[in-house]
Amino acid sequence: MVIGHKNIILISSLILLFTFTISFASQDIAIRAGSIITISDNPIENGIILIKNGKIEALGENVVLPADVRLIDANDNFVMPGLIDAQSRLFVIDRELNESRTIAPELNILDAIDPFIKEYREVLAQGVTAVCVAPGSRSLIGGRSAVLKLNGSKNVDRMVLKADATVKAAVGVSAGNSSSSLARLEHYSSIREALIAAKLYMQRKEKADREMAEYNRKKAEYKKKEGEKEPEKKEKPKRPAKFRTNPGSDVLVRILRKEIPLQVEAHRVTDIINVLRLADEFGFTLILDKCTEGYLIADEIARRKVPVIVGPVSTSFVDIPRLEYRNHNMSNAAILSKKGVKTALGVSGRDGASSKFITLAAAMAAANGMDKDAALRAITLTPAELLGVADRIGSLQVGKDADLVILNGPPLDIRSRVEMVMIEGKVVFDRKSQR
Amino acid sequence: MKKTKLFSVLILLSMSCYMVRAADAPQNLAIRAGRIWTVTDGVIKDGVIIIKNGKIQAVRKKPDVPEGMKLLDFSDRDVMPGLIDAHCHIGLSLDIYSEIDETVLAVTPDMQIIDAFNPLADDVKKALSSGVTTVLLAPGNKNPVAGQTAVVKLYGKTTRDRVLKRSGGVKFSLRDDALMSDRRPTSRAGLLALIREELNNAKTHKDDKPDLRIEVLKSVVDANFPAYISAYTVDEIASALTVIDEYGLNAVLIGAEEGDEIAQLIAKQNIPVILSPVLLFSRDKDLKRVVKMADSGIKIAFSSTSPRTPLSDLRTSAITAVKYGLDKEAALKSLTINAAEILGVAKRVGSIQRGKDADLVIISGDPLQPTSTVEMVIINGNIVYQRQKI
Numbered sequence: 001m002v003i004g005h006k007n008i009i010l011i012s013s014l015i016l017l018f019t020f021t022i023s024f025a026s027q028d029i030a031i032r033a034g035s036i037i038t039i040s041d042n043p044i045e046n047g048i049i050l051i052k053n054g055k056i057e058a059l060g061e062n063v064v065l066p067a068d069v070r071l072i073d074a075n076d077n078f079v080m081p082g083l084i085d086a087q088s089r090l091f092v093i094d095r096e097l098n099e100s101r102t103i104a105p106e107l108n109i110l111d112a113i114d115p116f117i118k119e120y121r122e123v124l125a126q127g128v129t130a131v132c133v134a135p136g137s138r139s140l141i142g143g144r145s146a147v148l149k150l151n152g153s154k155n156v157d158r159m160v161l162k163a164d165a166t167v168k169a170a171v172g173v174s175a176g177n178s179s180s181s182l183a184r185l186e187h188y189s190s191i192r193e194a195l196i197a198a199k200l201y202m203q204r205k206e207k208a209d210r211e212m213a214e215y216n217r218k219k220a221e222y223k224k225k226e227g228e229k230e231p232e233k234k235e236k237p238k239r240p241a242k243f244r245t246n247p248g249s250d251v252l253v254r255i256l257r258k259e260i261p262l263q264v265e266a267h268r269v270t271d272i273i274n275v276l277r278l279a280d281e282f283g284f285t286l287i288l289d290k291c292t293e294g295y296l297i298a299d300e301i302a303r304r305k306v307p308v309i310v311g312p313v314s315t316s317f318v319d320i321p322r323l324e325y326r327n328h329n330m331s332n333a334a335i336l337s338k339k340g341v342k343t344a345l346g347v348s349g350r351d352g353a354s355s356k357f358i359t360l361a362a363a364m365a366a367a368n369g370m371d372k373d374a375a376l377r378a379i380t381l382t383p384a385e386l387l388g389v390a391d392r393i394g395s396l397q398v399g400k401d402a403d404l405v406i407l408n409g410p411p412l413d414i415r416s417r418v419e420m421v422m423i424e425g426k427v428v429f430d431r432k433s434q435r
Numbered sequence: 436m437k438k439t440k441l442f443s444v445l446i447l448l449s450m451s452c453y454m455v456r457a458a459d460a461p462q463n464l465a466i467r468a469g470r471i472w473t474v475t476d477g478v479i480k481d482g483v484i485i486i487k488n489g490k491i492q493a494v495r496k497k498p499d500v501p502e503g504m505k506l507l508d509f510s511d512r513d514v515m516p517g518l519i520d521a522h523c524h525i526g527l528s529l530d531i532y533s534e535i536d537e538t539v540l541a542v543t544p545d546m547q548i549i550d551a552f553n554p555l556a557d558d559v560k561k562a563l564s565s566g567v568t569t570v571l572l573a574p575g576n577k578n579p580v581a582g583q584t585a586v587v588k589l590y591g592k593t594t595r596d597r598v599l600k601r602s603g604g605v606k607f608s609l610r611d612d613a614l615m616s617d618r619r620p621t622s623r624a625g626l627l628a629l630i631r632e633e634l635n636n637a638k639t640h641k642d643d644k645p646d647l648r649i650e651v652l653k654s655v656v657d658a659n660f661p662a663y664i665s666a667y668t669v670d671e672i673a674s675a676l677t678v679i680d681e682y683g684l685n686a687v688l689i690g691a692e693e694g695d696e697i698a699q700l701i702a703k704q705n706i707p708v709i710l711s712p713v714l715l716f717s718r719d720k721d722l723k724r725v726v727k728m729a730d731s732g733i734k735i736a737f738s739s740t741s742p743r744t745p746l747s748d749l750r751t752s753a754i755t756a757v758k759y760g761l762d763k764e765a766a767l768k769s770l771t772i773n774a775a776e777i778l779g780v781a782k783r784v785g786s787i788q789r790g791k792d793a794d795l796v797i798i799s800g801d802p803l804q805p806t807s808t809v810e811m812v813i814i815n816g817n818i819v820y821q822r823q824k825i
Contacts, residue, residue, distance in 0.1 A: 082466075314715070314747070316714060319714070320742075321742060331825055332751075334825050335825055339824055347715075353717070357716075360751075367805060369808075
């Protein structure tokens, strides 16, 4: 048999592709580190991290290295998981962050992502490997957030670690820096109304689904009987009216079914209490966002086991401090975490470039009373857990993505420099090649 | 039961008496410290600072303390001079960004900002925990000739204790904010023309007709009364340098965010710069501007421009600048002695030196580490802030 020209090209290119894939994928990497800050477990001194196919294959003091491994020597350095900013604005153009409608859960932040924004390189250079980007706080329910990796891809789909990570909502955020109790009441009741409507929608939809299932069953039965020798006189089942779906309501239903957490930005005590009440009434998974005055009711938040993303740690991260920050306290995160609240830290900065200061935010939280280990966890594992991506990122554990940072000193020390950043085993930043 | 109650009441009473005394009487005090960052005389390990009548009487390199003297033992802590915020609007406004500008008139050199200062304002009390002990109060940026600045301490029983300078200079604004559609000036060229007009008037003024406004400006053109000129962009700074040169002003630049572009010129004219706060959303290239200015030999000082950023982030500005390449010693000086010199109060504050006011900050570690916490603040020998445990 003669193989055609075309086939030869096809086969050889397949072989070529295969070898390429193999050579890229199978190059194992080992990092020999002075100190491995795993976050999930105790730190490991003088350990090795073995990376295979972009995942952490093994780590510890005694790891047997394969023969053809590429060894990265970080003997004097610290290795920690890639940092996560859970309150980032990276990849979104500022004025595109907000919608004018008040209830818009069907919106998806992924439709506004611009992968070509250059600031991401500055953020990456500080060790941030993933960000959660959510819609702004102008809408009461502003849409769905997403967790993105800073892997340099210009294809949004390849940046996405998790779409629909949360649905962003906001209560009591002042428009035009003026505040009124009435407006805040209105925010609360509008969100409540939307959730009540969604509940009814869900019930109608469930009923319609049941009717449709019933119809399908009867139809099948009818057809089966039609095929039989002696057909029983039976009425042909009637198809129920088609249920009209609504994309916004569908998203709210997923919140009610606890498939997506509702991330609610609330600053003042009254607003936080209102949000807790909403969660009691509708039973959704709640993440409190910003939570500026949370320190005043930390016990209450802890009792309900509601997690919090605190930010900004200092109002220097925003431009002009707004009214909501009137009782801003730099010990907020410290108090919440000491009271047992699962506390993540976000930068919550004015623009995308702010995310590069996530370590500074953690250091400032530590200066204001937060345990240093808790502060580190608050910018790695805790946000990963809150955003539902802890199976992939947030700590150095076997089986997780090899997203990590190599530093020449302890992470919260201002003198420490990021030497190298890796995402899924690929070097995405190397300080040596920057000069 | 009753006895114990009475006893505890007595204890409480004596404690409160003691606390009042501790806060009010300018007492004699010795502070032992693991490290003393004197700023002007290096770092002293395991030293002692002796305070008498609110002044620093001695800084010793040995940890012994004179007998009978009250001792604060901070052997495992650091002590630095009280920080100086070289430009802010603290205690001036009831709400965010109001009441710091006189928006009807464009030229108000007679306005004294000290008259608007409320020493009991919430933001002043809150700022005591920041480690800042002295601030320059200034009007805003909306008046071309804005009014007189003041240098005050954040604590003091009497005005005499608190106010270092009722009037420390005149603030000018070359910023776009000074342009308004409903009064002169409405353009950048008009702004400069107005300032020249006012300075010329003052220069040629005869003493026969007293005029407070003109007299203040006369002292700026004649007697070297400092001009604090707010200018951010390169063109604003260039305009400022021209005016300074034309009239031979004793000037300080405020802001100068793009000052690195003409750093050589600023350095050549020997004009110090009070920096805008290092904002935590700046691009890397903007963060490096501060470093370039300092490296060009310009004397710099940090500011919070509160309420733009809180006074507690004055130190954060310096820390961030260090991260982007500023020399550590220069950063510490810019928070203390440089600011004191620029504001003309270096005889009283800005370093830990014999004879200066006992304005001290006890901090848990290196002042230029973000993880270090201000634990105690002392002004004129009085403990004015003590950190509570969470």
